[in-house]
Amino acid sequence: MRVFKFGGASVKDADGIKNVYDVLQKVGYEDVLLIVSAMGKTTNALEVVIKNYFDKSSELKSSVQEVKKYHNQIVMDLFEDEKNPVFTAVNSQFSDLEYFLSHNKSPNYNFVYDQIVSYGELISTTILSHFMNHMGIKTQWLDVRNFIKTDANYRDAEVDWELTQKNISKNVKRKILNITQGFLGSDENNFTTTLGREGSDYTAAIFAYCLNAESVTIWKDVPGVMNADPRYFENASLLNQISYREAIELAFYGASVIHPKTLQPLQKKEIPLYVKSFINPLLKGTSVSKGVDLEPQLSCFIVKRNQLLISLSSIDFSFIMEEHISEIFALFHQFKLKVNLIQNSAISFSVCVEDKFDNFKELNAILSKKFKVDFEENVTLYTIRHFNDNAAQTVEDNKVVLLKQVSRETMQVVTKEV
Secondary structure, eight states, X not given: OEEEEEOGGGGSSHHHHHHHHHHHHHHOOTTEEEEEOOSTTHHHHHHHHHHHHHHOGGGHHHHHHHHHHHHHHHHHHHOSOXXXXXXXXXXXXXXXXXXXXXXXXXXXXXXXXXXXXXXHHHHHHHHHHHHHHHTTOOEEEOOXXXXXXXXXXXXXXXXXXXXXXXXXXXXXXXXXXXXXXSSEEEOTTOOEEEOOTTXXXXXXXXXXXXXXXXXXXXXXXXXXOBSSOTTTOTTOOBOSEEEHHHHHHHHHTTOTTSOTTTHHHHHHXXXXXXXXXXXXXXXXXXXXXSSOSEESOOOEEEEEEEEEEEEEEETTOOOOOHHHHHHHHHHHHHTTOEEEEEEEOSSEEEEXXXXXXXXXHHHHHHHTTTEEEEEEXXXXXXXXXXOOHHHHHHHHTTEEEEEEEEOSSEEEEEEEEO
């Protein structure tokens, strides 16, 4: 079985849905499992719904209506017959969403987030499945929450691999086009959980591992994995081959093409991962597999914007020792700040972190009781794998360098725009 993942950009409108059909016609669809994300910017739109649910109840109905209007337009563009069962199926999904909004009693933001945001994937796969059937490709629509079981760590759930393996190996049919959702799972009480943003790639890897798949292909609007984001760097080049080890390094540092958790299960069973273009599906793309680390051998640039640089120093000029660092990291874990860079001296400790849950203000109040805290918001972290002098100059020119760290293979620089 082959596992294909299509992200939000590939299914953002009716033409995108039709293009998925065209891709499958060109590359084949028998014995294939499709993992599909929410359409376009639906996840962002549902995050507005969540914000209004908690903070602006007067705007809640209109924000839901915007999401509904967007999807209904796509359905109408795809299906001329208003009696097609897709209309009832999509309306049913929205009815379930509205029922949750009116009946939920939980004040837990992360729980509510997962229950609401999941409708993006549920609706997109419902539309895609009905369209494939309409075009003569028989599909099996799967609710991924019946397959991927997790703990109850909402918004960043951990997979129960033993139970997930059992569910997938027993219930996924071969010799048919299976369609299911990325990003989602469910806990032991069958409440929806999510695997973290960009978790659809991880979903593809989970299914591939459990099915002993032939390969995983991530279909994107780029020709493959580039050595740099072309939005920020001129002359970005296609990487033809990346080893699992090198890809894991790139993912760890934040390369956006491949989710950090995606590669480990694939490496364990040596399942190749391909990154290909849904615009030109017959191009070779990038292979992540056994083999040379990098081909061609180039410096690789990774950019993480909107970072927070925190510098802690001891109030009494005593050394910052292991017990202090242990305490600090426990707090980072508690407040869900992702650490991307560490540098310390005898009396100071600096970290570049990602505060995606906006918890730093609360954390700072605790840290300030024991440490002198300085911080710089909205900094940019550049990571260069296989750097050279020219690569270093590229990221340092016309910027204020706040922190730099160099190892044999990797250079990291925290900068602020001049």
